[in-house]
Amino acid sequence: MGAEATATTIVPSSSGTDWLARYSSSLLGVFGAPQRVLVRGSGCLVWDADGKEYLDLLGGIAVNALGHAHPFVTSVISSQLATLGHVSNFFTSPTQIALAEKLLELSNAPAGSRVFFANSGTEAVEAAFKLARRNTGTAQKPRTRIIALEGAFHGRTMGALALTAKEAYRAPFAPLPGGVVHIPFGDVGALRDAVDDTTAAVFLEPIQGEAGVRPLPAGYLKAAREATSAAGALLILDEVQTGIGRTGKWLASEDAGIVPDAVTLAKGLGGGFPIGALLTFGPDTSSLLTAGQHGTTFGGNPVATAAALATLHVLENQEVLNHVRHVGAHLRTGLTTVDGVTEIRGEGLLIGFDLDADVAPGVVTAGLEAGFIVNSPGPRIIRLAPPLILTTDQADRFLAALPALLQTAKDAQ
Numbered sequence: 001m002g003a004e005a006t007a008t009t010i011v012p013s014s015s016g017t018d019w020l021a022r023y024s025s026s027l028l029g030v031f032g033a034p035q036r037v038l039v040r041g042s043g044c045l046v047w048d049a050d051g052k053e054y055l056d057l058l059g060g061i062a063v064n065a066l067g068h069a070h071p072f073v074t075s076v077i078s079s080q081l082a083t084l085g086h087v088s089n090f091f092t093s094p095t096q097i098a099l100a101e102k103l104l105e106l107s108n109a110p111a112g113s114r115v116f117f118a119n120s121g122t123e124a125v126e127a128a129f130k131l132a133r134r135n136t137g138t139a140q141k142p143r144t145r146i147i148a149l150e151g152a153f154h155g156r157t158m159g160a161l162a163l164t165a166k167e168a169y170r171a172p173f174a175p176l177p178g179g180v181v182h183i184p185f186g187d188v189g190a191l192r193d194a195v196d197d198t199t200a201a202v203f204l205e206p207i208q209g210e211a212g213v214r215p216l217p218a219g220y221l222k223a224a225r226e227a228t229s230a231a232g233a234l235l236i237l238d239e240v241q242t243g244i245g246r247t248g249k250w251l252a253s254e255d256a257g258i259v260p261d262a263v264t265l266a267k268g269l270g271g272g273f274p275i276g277a278l279l280t281f282g283p284d285t286s287s288l289l290t291a292g293q294h295g296t297t298f299g300g301n302p303v304a305t306a307a308a309l310a311t312l313h314v315l316e317n318q319e320v321l322n323h324v325r326h327v328g329a330h331l332r333t334g335l336t337t338v339d340g341v342t343e344i345r346g347e348g349l350l351i352g353f354d355l356d357a358d359v360a361p362g363v364v365t366a367g368l369e370a371g372f373i374v375n376s377p378g379p380r381i382i383r384l385a386p387p388l389i390l391t392t393d394q395a396d397r398f399l400a401a402l403p404a405l406l407q408t409a410k411d412a413q
């Protein structure tokens with residue numbers, strides 16, 4: 001085993017059926033049965049263990065921003081790993097510092113802003129939850145409440161789960177960290193009523209991804225900023241899914257005309273390599289968590305931060321965000337002409353569309369058979385979150401195939 005060793009040196013190949021049998025007797029069943037066993041990817045394409053090719057319109061759920069096996073990102077990751085892979089947070093490294101600076105610059109963070117690195121979205125939210133708890137208020141008037149929205153998804157660890165709205169995810173794990181209140185989605189009046197001097201923070205996704213790509217109504221973020229500022233509560237935006245160019249902007253919230261107190265990032269940030277981040281805006285918010293109050297072993301390690309720097313470098317230098325806006329508009333326009341598609345939502349390459357029947361899971365299955373990976377966050381909702389480098393030709397291939405996928409799904413009902 002020399003320099004050429006790969007995972008296949010250790011793991012001999014097998015058929016999809018064999019792998020799935022082994023999966024079901026070795027992996028915890030929390031994800032249900034996987035749809036396919038994937039062995040290889042390149043750009044927007046992936047291949048399964050039986051050699052079948054798929055156009056990946058889900059991108060690892062908004063993660064593979066530059067597609068699979070991007071040569072520049074791959075090269076930066078492997079050379080960083082071959083130079084210095086992990087150091088613990090008793091130390092720092094140039095890529096960690098450079099990435100923090102880059103994220104503050106890209107998010108137009110005011111002076112005094114700071115970054116905390118984690119390894120996933122839920123960990124970034126967990127850090128934000130602790131930040132919110134440190135907005136304590138006074139002994140006479142403690143800030144005991146945190147507000148999130150109905151339909152919200154913020155992750156699966158206990159703090160993040162307390163912010164996540166879905167009862168089926170929450171109920172088996174009660175009691176969750178207390179004080180979180182869920183208010184109706186997109187209702188400015190309900191928000192104004194809920195936010196007062198007992199509120200520590202309001203958590204919002206600019207577009208609710210897991211709920212089926214539901215954008216907040218225009219003006220909502222502005223109203224949320226006004227209400228939270230007036231009450232002394234933090235406004236925390238969860239851009240784990242919507243950030244890093246997904247909507248054709250660095251942050252989905254960037255033209256809302258507000259400065260939030262904190263932003264969480266993950267999914268697309270490492271271009272497929274696990275990394276999450278909490279950005280705290282301005283000196284007051286950035287001093288809420290002090291030395292010893294939070295930590296992580298892996299968070300901010302040299303390899304993950306190099307992966308993110310490489311991803312941001314390509315997104316920036318190849319004007320990928322313009323491309324995202326263009327291809328996203330092309331896809332949405334194309335979808336308007338498809339029979340059976342009733343509503344199209346989202347921005348850039350985060351797209352949700354509703355169907356005229358409860359056939360979304362059937363469309364996912366028919367898609368796989370036809371060589372397309374899409375996702376159904378609800379019985380009649382399809383979500384697309386492809387690599388940001390999806391070409392218009394690839395988008396057209398999907399648009400051309402969609403009517404038949406819908407028909408197959410309806411016939412199978």
Ligand SMILES: *Cc1c(COP(=O)(O)O)cnc(C)c1O
Nearest residue numbers: 120121122153154155238240241
């Ligand atoms: C995916 C997601 C999370 C959780 O991220 P993980 O990396 O799966 O822990 C949190 N918030 C939002 C908005 C997400 O889309």
